[in-house]
Amino acid sequence: MPSTVNGVGTTYAGKKNVTTRRTVCPSCGREAMMDSYDTRLFFCFLFIPLIPLKRVRVLDMCPSCHVHRVVHPAEYEAGRQLHVSGAIEEFRKQPTPANAVKVHAAMLAFHENDRALEFRTGADDVLGKDAQSLADIGAQLLETSQADAAGPYFERAHVLRPDLPLARIGVALRRLNEAKLDEAHSLLDFMEKPGSSQLYDLKPLLMLAERYHAAGKKAEALGIYRFLLTELPHLNQNRHIRGVVQQLEKSVGDGSPSLLTKQPFSIRKIFSKDPQVNPPTVRVFAWCGVVVLCGAIIALIWNENQRRHRVLYVINELNGIVEVSLDGGPPVKLAQGGQQTIDFVEGEHRISVTGVAQESHQVSLTTPYMSRWGNDPVWILNVDRAAPVVRYAMVYSANESGKDFVPDVDVFYKEAVSFVPHVDYAFKEPPEQIRIDSNDSKKRIAKQCLTVENSWADAANFLYSANKPEQALELLKWCALSGKGGGKTVSLYVQLATHLKKDEEAWSALEKEVEKTPLQVDLHRLMQERDSSPEQVKKLSALYEGVLQKNPKDAAALYLSGRIAKDPKEAVELFTKAREADPSSPWPSLALAYHAAGRAEWEKAGTLMEHYVKQKPEDEGGRDFFFECNIGRGQVDEAFKSMNARVRSKNIHEAERATLNVILVHALKKDREKAEAAIRKLISHGRSVSDPQYKAPEIVLLNLAYSFGDFDKLLEGAREAGEEYTGFEFAAYCEKHQLTEAIAFVEVEKFHLDPLTSLALTAVADIAGNSGESTKWREKAITLFEESQDKDHAAIAALLKAESLPSLDPVLELSWTAREKALLCVVLANRHPDKRTELLGLARKLNVVPIWPYHLVHGVTGDS
């Protein structure tokens, strides 16, 4: 059979010698008028016949299913002529009625209707006396849809032999067409005998019943239908007949029980192709039902499959290895920052964690039945709740319609085992783009993502930016109280609480936490910095002493005691003890490093900071100080290398800080080109990871100008940058030794005056030789230092007030940053000429990083 796919394939074109006959299709079983014709098979493209392939004769093309037979026209022609001529030859030899019937049949079989007419007319003298042959001729004509021609033959046969069943049937059919139903009925009486179905096809009787029904002769119709149902029980399945009989029984029935038997339920019947058994729609619905059933079964299997293949994500952000096992199964090992999955079947489970953390959770890891079809849930085991796990929603949109989307964010910190009902991208980067199959350009597709944030502070920031300040505050409170995220989260907590006007509540919460042991260093540091009053110091000292009495080697207590110790030497001693008590603790190292840096002992400070940075890599301030230490101890390249990796950080803020440090290194090397190249790199990196319109931040540009001593540009830049950067404007005036402008800037422009600013003005006045201004600003500095109530500031004030400086020890013992101490040394050098050389020498050693007031100090101290 020719067929095409998208218009490409084979097809028939043209029709010649068309003949038609009514017959039953061997494929679909339908009775229809079927065409036979000569045609040509073509190869076609886009349904256009292009290349002729062969000539064929199509035989009995079914109009319903198009199934047909194909013969070669030559073979068909030869077969036709041979068959017909063979029959004629047989008839010529023996001109019997039976042979005449054969010839006629052969002609009709090959659709030679006109020749058959000619033949039967010519052979009438042979056929005319034999009723059976006349009836056979009639039957042949009837089969080939020539009812009109068949009628006379049946009539003649019936006249000759009124008993002949075939003749009676033929005449009866004629009477039916003439609407002489009763005559037809009497002719078909022989069929209405019990058992007649064994001998005859009762179709004429069925036709008679239908005609009676159509003519309104219901009683006669019902009688025939009843006989047919008795004789042919399979007619019970014919829905049309059932309907008619039911109707007739209702209208003319005599009350006797119906002959229609109740049809037993049969699946085969539902799927039957026979239109008499079923309306085609039933079959269509039945198959739809099968498909739906299959779909439902697959859906159930899918549901069960989902239930049996769940994933638990295990995240370890602890500093060490943990082993996690589910229901005592094989343990999964995770190093710090490790992330693994464990497959499980939904239900009650026991999760055991060993290693640096010891946990055991009896949890119900289940989902509602219906949710399994739509959701892709995830369970997370956050060991010791150390990782800031964040769920956020994001949208993909065809244009910028998604810009106004405020992400929905959750942070999982309340429980060790968390359940997320649906996640599209669990702990993996969502794709940059996805395909949206929609014409709606405004369509947005939301996706749920899970990620582990770099820090708790970032997680809180995420919540805050998603318009969830309360949740952010709650998270920060939890972090502050449970010691997560270090001092940063504690200070952020206080900041946010203040912002939300809940500072009192925050502080009271923190104060409650202060007395708890083990001591939280970050919290205590904040508390010490918040209130350094003698009462507070006394209270905290008592607390630490209490702790130390219980455990003299409590590193936190030793460290915190050192921070509030009155005597710097005692403080150093306590820090050292704390470090010895807990070598892994970063805080004593930091304190000792600061102490060493304050004495310009950069080598020692660098070593201590190395340890600190390892322990607290997230502390950006610590990293910057380590960078300073490295420069101080002359390891510029080392410092440069440590920054280089961070320049490419995806956290643009970190990249900016690293770039700034790189610029400082290049400034020290006086290599401006490389410094500018670093800025260009930062811009390009920022555009790739953050914002396509990314520009280098003002702080970086202003520091570039300052570090290379380009103070005009610094002044210009600071003025353009706005109020936030007024400090650089002040620095520019100072570095240009423009005392009047600097003072005016402080007094007129109301630049914030702090002790360091006063010291800077003192130094500038000294350089300018304006002793009056120098004294004025020095005294101002003393006043400010004294007002601050800090013990170190008090010491500085004392130094500034002192008329003589017997040694540099008081300066060295001051707990102040190296840069600030360098400025102090410069100021003191002018006041104590006898110690000028030593003080300037110390200032030179302390002044290592080219940021404010590097050039001011350097201008006084010189290179050697």
Add this chain to the structure above:
Amino acid sequence: MTREEFDALVTRLDRRLGKRPGRLKLELVLCACLAFALMFAWTGLLLLIAAFFIVVTFVGGVKDGGAFFLLMGLACLFLFLAARSLMALMIRLEPPEGKRVKRDEAPELFDLIEEVRRQLGCRPFHEVVLTPDFNASACYTPRLGFLGWARHSLVLGLPFLECLSVAQVKSVIAHEFTHMAGGHGAFSNWIYRQRRIWEALMAKFEQRGALREGFSLSKPFLKAFHWFWPRFHARAFLLSRANEYEADSNAAKAASVEQAGQALWRIGVFSERLEEEFWHGLWREATTSAVPPRDGMQRLTSTLIGPPDQEAAIRWKERGCMELTGHLDTHPSLPDRLRGLGLAVREFALAPFPLAASPAAAQILLGASLPALRESLQSEWERKMLPVWKERHAVASHRQHQLQRMDTHTEGPLSTSPEVLWERARLLLDVDGATAVEPLLRQLLSLQPSHTRAALHLGSILLKRQPGEGEALLRGLLDSEDTVSASGELLMQHYIKTGQDGQRRELQARLDRLEKLYQEAAREESSLRAKDEFTAEGLADCDLSPVITALREAGVVQAWLARKVIKAIPSRRVFVLVVTTRRGWTDRGAATRDDAIARVLTRSVSLPGRFIVTHPASALSGVAKAACRKGLPLLQS
């Protein structure tokens, strides 16, 4: 494969494997496995594909819902197709119908069965079923289709028990035990199942092959089947025969050789007697009665108790002694089986015709339960008979009605016309049976001796009573293509029944040859190809002047006549008349003209045989050219 070739194959296999039943069984099992493998290959392939999708889905850990549904949907589709193809291979074997007898109903019967079982060392039957048939068998009903787990039933006909002695029944039971224990039933059911499946597949493939032109998978399949099936069947046939001999031998061991022989002999001749005396008469009753008689079974037994007509008794005994083993029968013939037991068939032939045993085994083995069982089985017999009976009654009634009408409407000369006589004979055959029809058929044949169908009917009627005349009549029909198969088959059965092996062989060879010849001739006669052999021989002797006149009148310029050589039957004639009106190569419209002329000539020309009229530019141009080359030029320009 022709009958002769099949016979030769069976003989060859018998020679090679007759003494090696183990080897025969092995070969048969291998053949059957191959057949099963072929049958299940398609289902297996579909199942494999479905399994592949399931494995990919579950082992591959498909997480995406769409992919999961797609893969599982495909798996479902292939499982559905596999189930459909498997259903096509499923043949349900119904358990035997009848009355299940319990031990407390017939303790003696069960004791006898148990005794035989112990003697032969077999496992017991699962049930004993009594039926109203004159037969006994071991039935195998698998519970799990082709996977087996069968239920074995011993089926005993009550009429059978009422005509044989206890010892004879014992031998029969031993025979059936052997079939059950040897797995004969299972194996024959296996073969039966295969045959049904293959036949269904064949029908499907043949239907497809008929609808498709050119290459189709069904053609090589059918070719393979036609090669494979006779070989498989020949082996199965041999094994079945061997099984019967083995069962007979065990029957002789359990009862005695004499009793086993007597049982076989009685079953054989009683069946003949019942066929002629009981069944024939019973079916005639269906003409008048709408329901089967209430004493049918009793009459069956009574038939065998009374002494038979001497002439008929000799006929039945002769048949029993002389029957040959047909190559399509799974059971060997009675004489062969008696010889297999070491008994002389002649002695049985010389002995008086046996009557039903007294006391009959039924009285002893069923005891007090016999009347109730008889009643129950009579009802069962009626129930089984009723549909066939009704059918026969309806047909007979209608025929009778038709005959009455015919008598009314065909008075006078019409009543003796061959057509009316033939129709009357056909109707009477259904109403009154063969005896009443015989004079009518003779009258018809005297009027029209060439009436082959009448001769065939008369021949088949006479074969039983006057074999010589019937045989002659049927042999005369072997020359007619229409009746060769039917008359040949009737004669073949007659020769087998009467033990005329030589005649059978001769007839078999003749039938094979004739059938092949007629088939080949029909094929040659119904097609024309350019490569066929054409000749002009003998054409000059024919009177072709009317043809030439017709050609001239039609305006034909050139004409050739050739005869196709029918190699199978050279006397048959097929002509090719090639005509053309072409006058040189510039005559462009000749093809259309020739086409029209050829159509006209097809009707007007008459030749002594089949013929076609064509022209050189027609679709049959190859044939036309070949005919022009080899044929006789009738007209030349």
